[in-house]
Amino acid sequence: MKDKPEPAPKDFAAAVRGLAATWVALIALMLASLGSAYLNLGVGNVVAGLVIATIKTALVVWFFMALRRASAMTRIAGAVGLATLILLMALSFADYATRARAPARWQSPQQLAPALGVGAQR
Amino acid sequence: MSYLDDGYTLRSWLTTHDHKRIAILYAIAITGFFFIGGAAATLIRLELATPAGDLVSHDTYNKLFTAHGVIMVWLFLIPSIPSVMGNFVLPLMIGARDLAFPRLNLLSWYLYMGGGILTLAALFLGGVDTGWTFYTPYSTMFSNSYVLLTLTGVFIVGFSSILTGLNFIVTVHTLRVPGMGWFQLPLFVWAIYATSAILVLATPVLAITLLLVAAERLFQIGVFDPAYGGDPLLFQHMFWFYSHPAVYIMVLPAMGLVSEIVPCFARKRIFGYRFMAYAILGIASIGFLVWGHHMFVSGQSMTASLVFSLLSFVVAVPSAIKVFNWTATLYKGSIRFDAPMLYALGFVGLFTIGGLTGLILAALAVDVHLTDTYFVVSHFHYIMVGGSVMAYFGGLHFWWPKVTGRLYSGVWARIAAVIMFIGFNLTFFPQYVLGYQGMPRRYHAYPPEFQVLNILSSAGASVLAIGYLLPLVYFAVSLWRGERAGANPWGATGLEWQTASPPPTHNFDTEPAAPKTVYGYDAEADARLAARGAPASTERAEA
Amino acid sequence: MTARTAPLADAARTPRHAETALRMETAELGMWVFIATEILFFGGLFFAYLYGRTHWPEGFAAAGRRTDVVLGTLNTAVLLTSSFAVALAVAAAEHDRRRWVARLLWLTAALGVVFLVIKGTEYRHEWSEHLFPGPGFALAATAGAELFFVLYFLTTGLHALHLTIGIVLMGAFAAGTEHASGWAHPPRLQVAALYWHFVDVVWIFLYPLLYLIVRHS
Numbered sequence: 036m037k038d039k040p041e042p043a044p045k046d047f048a049a050a051v052r053g054l055a056a057t058w059v060a061l062i063a064l065m066l067a068s069l070g071s072a073y074l075n076l077g078v079g080n081v082v083a084g085l086v087i088a089t090i091k092t093a094l095v096v097w098f099f100m101a102l103r104r105a106s107a108m109t110r111i112a113g114a115v116g117l118a119t120l121i122l123l124m125a126l127s128f129a130d131y132a133t134r135a136r137a138p139a140r141w142q143s144p145q146q147l148a149p150a151l152g153v154g155a156q157r
Numbered sequence: 158m159s160y161l162d163d164g165y166t167l168r169s170w171l172t173t174h175d176h177k178r179i180a181i182l183y184a185i186a187i188t189g190f191f192f193i194g195g196a197a198a199t200l201i202r203l204e205l206a207t208p209a210g211d212l213v214s215h216d217t218y219n220k221l222f223t224a225h226g227v228i229m230v231w232l233f234l235i236p237s238i239p240s241v242m243g244n245f246v247l248p249l250m251i252g253a254r255d256l257a258f259p260r261l262n263l264l265s266w267y268l269y270m271g272g273g274i275l276t277l278a279a280l281f282l283g284g285v286d287t288g289w290t291f292y293t294p295y296s297t298m299f300s301n302s303y304v305l306l307t308l309t310g311v312f313i314v315g316f317s318s319i320l321t322g323l324n325f326i327v328t329v330h331t332l333r334v335p336g337m338g339w340f341q342l343p344l345f346v347w348a349i350y351a352t353s354a355i356l357v358l359a360t361p362v363l364a365i366t367l368l369l370v371a372a373e374r375l376f377q378i379g380v381f382d383p384a385y386g387g388d389p390l391l392f393q394h395m396f397w398f399y400s401h402p403a404v405y406i407m408v409l410p411a412m413g414l415v416s417e418i419v420p421c422f423a424r425k426r427i428f429g430y431r432f433m434a435y436a437i438l439g440i441a442s443i444g445f446l447v448w449g450h451h452m453f454v455s456g457q458s459m460t461a462s463l464v465f466s467l468l469s470f471v472v473a474v475p476s477a478i479k480v481f482n483w484t485a486t487l488y489k490g491s492i493r494f495d496a497p498m499l500y501a502l503g504f505v506g507l508f509t510i511g512g513l514t515g516l517i518l519a520a521l522a523v524d525v526h527l528t529d530t531y532f533v534v535s536h537f538h539y540i541m542v543g544g545s546v547m548a549y550f551g552g553l554h555f556w557w558p559k560v561t562g563r564l565y566s567g568v569w570a571r572i573a574a575v576i577m578f579i580g581f582n583l584t585f586f587p588q589y590v591l592g593y594q595g596m597p598r599r600y601h602a603y604p605p606e607f608q609v610l611n612i613l614s615s616a617g618a619s620v621l622a623i624g625y626l627l628p629l630v631y632f633a634v635s636l637w638r639g640e641r642a643g644a645n646p647w648g649a650t651g652l653e654w655q656t657a658s659p660p661p662t663h664n665f666d667t668e669p670a671a672p673k674t675v676y677g678y679d680a681e682a683d684a685r686l687a688a689r690g691a692p693a694s695t696e697r698a699e700a
Numbered sequence: 701m702t703a704r705t706a707p708l709a710d711a712a713r714t715p716r717h718a719e720t721a722l723r724m725e726t727a728e729l730g731m732w733v734f735i736a737t738e739i740l741f742f743g744g745l746f747f748a749y750l751y752g753r754t755h756w757p758e759g760f761a762a763a764g765r766r767t768d769v770v771l772g773t774l775n776t777a778v779l780l781t782s783s784f785a786v787a788l789a790v791a792a793a794e795h796d797r798r799r800w801v802a803r804l805l806w807l808t809a810a811l812g813v814v815f816l817v818i819k820g821t822e823y824r825h826e827w828s829e830h831l832f833p834g835p836g837f838a839l840a841a842t843a844g845a846e847l848f849f850v851l852y853f854l855t856t857g858l859h860a861l862h863l864t865i866g867i868v869l870m871g872a873f874a875a876g877t878e879h880a881s882g883w884a885h886p887p888r889l890q891v892a893a894l895y896w897h898f899v900d901v902v903w904i905f906l907y908p909l910l911y912l913i914v915r916h917s
Contacts, residue, residue, distance in 0.1 A: 047795040054791060058784040065776050065907070069769070072912035080916075084908030091780075091904045099787040100897045101890070106725060108330055109732045116736025119358045120743035122445060124750055127394045130449065130461035131751065257726050323733045331726045361737045365744030369854070378833040378850045380748050386756045386844040395744055 057098040159659040174259035180245035194228035202615040210602035218601035219286035226289025238410035243349045249653035252334030252669045257327040265320045272313030279306035293381035293392040297373040308367045322356030336671035348413025351441035355402045363399035397448035405444040411548030415501045421649040422498035423490030426676045429482045439475035469519035496570035500551030507543030532592025558642035562659040565635035577624030583617025724887040731894045756844020763848035764913030772911035782811035783900040786893045793886040805874035812867040
């Protein structure tokens, strides 16, 4: 059965307040992300950055894009897109994580000038 | 007034929003591309009739098999059933007046034509020699051919695919006639829906991959180049993440078609409808998990190869379920061997063989021996040609009366189907043997001991060509002198048969009611009625 | 997949309202499906980045230090504010505040232009510092640094292209709000706004990955 969508806020002022609160939260999270980058957290830096980005995205998607008001099918469409991307990364990393690496000594490449057009060659 | 009479000018065709006209525009274009790709195949088979590389140079040969692959995959197979039959029949099947976004549909066609013309231009300017798979670093660093132009063409065609898939998904969700729930949908609709999901999710990854190859080629910067810290396998992961689901784009609509044809010509409800629907979804989803089986010998880790090998075995299960169910549908059916049925039966048999050889290839140890041999070539041709192309012809023959309002010669159609079946097997079965005997693919010369099988294969190709050319003749004849078809010449169920042949522009004069059961055939009831001399339970006229 | 007996069978009474609601749902679903395709389009680049970051951590760190964190943060704030502006515009349209709709949409477009200007400034700096991949790349001695900048320019370039399309879209809707034909009506605006927010979300992820790799010394 079709989900009952959440109705739009009756009061314009209330709508504005809600959106403004979201904006404030987004800016605050951005500053938190910036600040955390200046702390030496090791792998925690990456985690913090991505977690904060995910929270910001969730705020944008839920409040600005009004996904809570959309039909279930619409929400599934967005979720499936994200899930497929995660699948690409995760299963490819089944390869990368389990492959032994033996990188050769790094050499600066002998760079030729790039040739635009047909048949660019080294 | 039918949709064909709704404007006779070229402009009315080129600016149409009517999904039926757009389907015909696609049909004409892909027929053209099919024969161009077929011409490349002809030259390949002519070259391979003798062991020495004497017909064309090795460079030209590389360009031939690349052209054949690029054209057949992107310009023929991927758009064929969805953009021709999906476009024409899907709205009719759900009782809609058109797709959800008719103008987007027309844009899809123009993108397809633009990309197709660019790709052909690359071909005529001198061609590409990388193989349709564009493996790096050859395509990015070393190939001195029209890679960029071809990539651009394919990139544009990709957007055509994405928009078509988007259109179908939204159409199936929002434009079904009231009362038509998901489990009242014909399996063709399920198949197109699943195909559209793949189109929408996989094609963008191809697009970005091609963009990266183009960037690397243009600016000599390396995402796939180890000298810059890149990885050739990164290309392969991204490329095959699209290209494996792409083969399901090619086969799922064909399966949907077979599920329409078999019940009609066995006069029997499809066996296990729900399992068929779930199997379609299963194939589409598991199909996203198996791409690494194209990379078993490329340097992928053993662990990943094991995972992909296992998943490739798993994906065979829903396909097998479908084959069992089609067979079970035939059991105690009242089978008529009209042309569409011959093609559908051909599909079932040839797809089974192709699928089984896929399992052989999915076994890691065996694949090490068989990879890049003619075994692989034969495997995918069994599925794509013995499967998808045969099903496409089956669909053409099934819906021709609906699309054109004319009947074609049943005798000649059956002859063509049999010739195609024989020609196909003669062409491709020897290639399995060549493959496990060790003949590599993409070679224009080979050791003399392989010649006999190659000659058989080339001979088969000429028979197959006749099978493909014959329909051009009797279809053309039917347009000029064929008997007028009624609304439902096959006595089939499905809403598309409830309107005139050919349909009016707006599809239905009054909105049709959703049928209570899908595939409401009843062979036993038909037989009892026939015994009493009464007409069949569904209206039909002799084809 | 939920089994639905009929599309919008339980929607409003009048056929016209049902048709509008149907068109709205159709357009919104279409836009989200399109957003799904874009997730996978950009996602390929994120995948390449993931590969690069895990295989060449020092190179990415060295290169990541050379991006302009001040301008990058400023741009992030600009884009977040522009999303706020367009969300306000949609709310204003739903509550029939037409003058505000046009103003807010022009503001959104303007903020988009500001973003592009700042980005252009960054690109100019990076060009003069020899951070464009190719001959003469400044960090050629560090493995993986050039790969970082390849991905930096590709992702931000593609993002800027999408943003430009968004600016044109917002401008068109700003101009169209006052149009007599009413083509820029609220449901359509909401769907167009979804595109803008999506462009913002891409940047939300690009920001930490490109600017905040290693800022502590």
